[in-house]
Amino acid sequence: MSQSFPIDAIRAQFPVLNREVHGKPLAYFDSAASAHKPLAVIEAQAKYLAERHSNIHRGVHALAQEATEAYESARDTVRAHLNAASTKEILFVAGTTDGINLVAQTWGRANLNPGDCIMLTRMEHHSNIVPWQMLAEERGVEVLVVELNEDGTLDGDMFEVHLAREPKLVAFTHVSNALGTVNDVKTWTKRAHDVGATVLVDGAQAVPHLAVDVHDLDVDFYTFSGHKTYGPTGIGILYGKEALLDAMPPWRGGGEMIDTVSFEKGTTFNELPYKFEAGTPHISGGIALGASLDWMNEVGLAALTGHEHVLTMHAHDVLADIDGLTFYGTAPCKAGVVSFLVDGVHPYDLGTLLDQLGIAVRTGHHCTEPLMDKLGIPGTVRASFGAYNTVEEVDRLAAGVRRAVSMLR
Amino acid sequence: MASVIDARQEEIAEEFAMFGDWMEKYEHIISLGKELVPLDDADRVDDNLIKGCQSRVWLAAKKGVQGHVVFHADSDAIITKGLAALMVRVLSDAPAGDIAKADLTFLDEIGLHSHLSPTRSNGLQAMVKQMKLYGLALTAQG
Numbered sequence: 001m002s003q004s005f006p007i008d009a010i011r012a013q014f015p016v017l018n019r020e021v022h023g024k025p026l027a028y029f030d031s032a033a034s035a036h037k038p039l040a041v042i043e044a045q046a047k048y049l050a051e052r053h054s055n056i057h058r059g060v061h062a063l064a065q066e067a068t069e070a071y072e073s074a075r076d077t078v079r080a081h082l083n084a085a086s087t088k089e090i091l092f093v094a095g096t097t098d099g100i101n102l103v104a105q106t107w108g109r110a111n112l113n114p115g116d117c118i119m120l121t122r123m124e125h126h127s128n129i130v131p132w133q134m135l136a137e138e139r140g141v142e143v144l145v146v147e148l149n150e151d152g153t154l155d156g157d158m159f160e161v162h163l164a165r166e167p168k169l170v171a172f173t174h175v176s177n178a179l180g181t182v183n184d185v186k187t188w189t190k191r192a193h194d195v196g197a198t199v200l201v202d203g204a205q206a207v208p209h210l211a212v213d214v215h216d217l218d219v220d221f222y223t224f225s226g227h228k229t230y231g232p233t234g235i236g237i238l239y240g241k242e243a244l245l246d247a248m249p250p251w252r253g254g255g256e257m258i259d260t261v262s263f264e265k266g267t268t269f270n271e272l273p274y275k276f277e278a279g280t281p282h283i284s285g286g287i288a289l290g291a292s293l294d295w296m297n298e299v300g301l302a303a304l305t306g307h308e309h310v311l312t313m314h315a316h317d318v319l320a321d322i323d324g325l326t327f328y329g330t331a332p333c334k335a336g337v338v339s340f341l342v343d344g345v346h347p348y349d350l351g352t353l354l355d356q357l358g359i360a361v362r363t364g365h366h367c368t369e370p371l372m373d374k375l376g377i378p379g380t381v382r383a384s385f386g387a388y389n390t391v392e393e394v395d396r397l398a399a400g401v402r403r404a405v406s407m408l409r
Numbered sequence: 410m411a412s413v414i415d416a417r418q419e420e421i422a423e424e425f426a427m428f429g430d431w432m433e434k435y436e437h438i439i440s441l442g443k444e445l446v447p448l449d450d451a452d453r454v455d456d457n458l459i460k461g462c463q464s465r466v467w468l469a470a471k472k473g474v475q476g477h478v479v480f481h482a483d484s485d486a487i488i489t490k491g492l493a494a495l496m497v498r499v500l501s502d503a504p505a506g507d508i509a510k511a512d513l514t515f516l517d518e519i520g521l522h523s524h525l526s527p528t529r530s531n532g533l534q535a536m537v538k539q540m541k542l543y544g545l546a547l548t549a550q551g
Contacts, residue, residue, distance in 0.1 A: 022431065346486035348464040348531060349439075353488075356431050364463050378485065379463070407436060408487055 024358025032384030044291035074290025088272035099223030099238035114140035174206035179329025180337030231292030235285030254278035318398035353404035418515035442491030448483035461532030508544030
């Protein structure tokens with residue numbers, strides 16, 4: 001382990017790590033599904049609810065003012081974290097899925113027409129497939145799928161072949177939730193822009209692990225979820241370039257997103273980012289999401305990335321010589337995920353026995369059925385890593401897998 | 410009079426009471442799974458498939474004698490298969506009416522109730538529901 005990474009001090013900030021599961025200390029390897037929360041986040045949300053809560057915007061009283069400032073300050077924290085030009089480009093949404101649906105229902109409806117095509121990849125999460133499929137079916141739009149190389153990287157030749165069709169949209173994940181592959185967002189985005197495509201990147205599995213600079217990547221849309229960045233559920237972010245967001249019609253109607261409402265003269269809409277934020281938002285969630293990014297920056301993104309890289313490499317090392325074990329996803333650049341299967345052992349059985357040992361992994365198709373179908377497997381066992389995991393825990397995982405496999409065979 | 414189903418449940422509870430820890434318990438379930446006679450190819454078909462998200466379960470039902478229902482089950486996961494074997498042991502070849510209204514308490518007693526929870530999505534909960542529906546359908550036929 002990197003000597004500079006203060007693992008003990010970090011673990012001390014996660015109350016959940018004090019608990020036992022089935023009488024064993026919890027080893028949590030399911031952060032890719034949802035990460036645990038450090039005290040800084042728990043306290044930020046509790047403090048807001050206890051001391052500052054009010055509905056935000058348009059209030060004249062002190063609490064409304066304070067709540068608004070806290071919420072808008074969180075928005076600016078996100079802006080700075082992503083290096084976006086303006087808070088007008090930072091929309092609070094419910095999560096990554098919600099962010100993608102927003103783009104599909106607004107940008108998509110305004111820009112996709114019968115005969116157009118859009119481009120996705122084989123490694124997408126269902127959330128970056130289904131919203132597009134629904135729209136494509138309704139609009140008569142063709143969906144092109146980029147297949148993968150054996151190691152779980154994108155097939156660059158196929159990417160180019162599809163690009164020649166001049167898709168209107170290229171949507172892909174920054175980091176694969178099932179394989180851990182880190183995609184070269186900057187390069188793919190550049191190529192997509194060369195043919196005039198708009199680019200949406202699913203950052204749900206990237207923002208928890210890597211520094212993301214939307215300006216440098218030059219993506220048009222980027223979205224992620226708060227609960228995977230050590231923040232709460234029910235809140236996430238959609239970044240969009242201001243000119244694009246400005247031109248997009250609103251989606252959900254209601255309070256906050258309006259300018260004036262009139263039965264006689266029609267309704268006019270609020271400016272960015274509020275145009276897309278109908279109804280009272282998840283205020284405490286937004287504030288705690290800001291706190292979670294502050295916390296990650298305090299740990300240091302480079303240190304976090306480095307620590308998780310050590311864990312990922314170590315997991316590959318200690319699992320590799322288990323008889324009959326196959327890794328899925330062996331890209332040179334991976335983040336935070338080790339996915340595998342053991343010959344003759346069903347992932348459900350392995351996950352069940354590991355749970356008895358206090359080891360939490362995820363088993364199944366990881367909401368990537370098209371990928372699993374292509375690989376010809378029902379699913380995998382996935383261990384995913386966060387700031388709080390240790391090399392010793394990874395050793396426990398390997399020992400647990402050995403023990404479970406010996407019982408199951 | 411206690412039903413045959415309750416008697417079988419009691420028998421399983423006693424059987425599991427012998428095990429000292431979770432590991433022995435799971436070893437037993439795994440061996441039950443391994444021992445379960447695989448479903449005939451004719452029965453291992455999509456019509457009999459109960460799809461869980463995590464593991465798949467096949468359930469075949471046939472009319473037995475005296476209004477009984479006979480079940481055969483299978484799964485692609487061995488622990489699910491072992492638990493399915495226990496369900497079959499409890500409910501198969503019992504009167505249809507008893508199957509329909511059976512209260513499956515044995516999983517609670519042997520500490521494996523969580524395997525029937527919907528979050529497991531292993532197909533077992535749907536399998537039990539299907540078994541009871543077969544029971545109900547045959548009772549209705551009378």
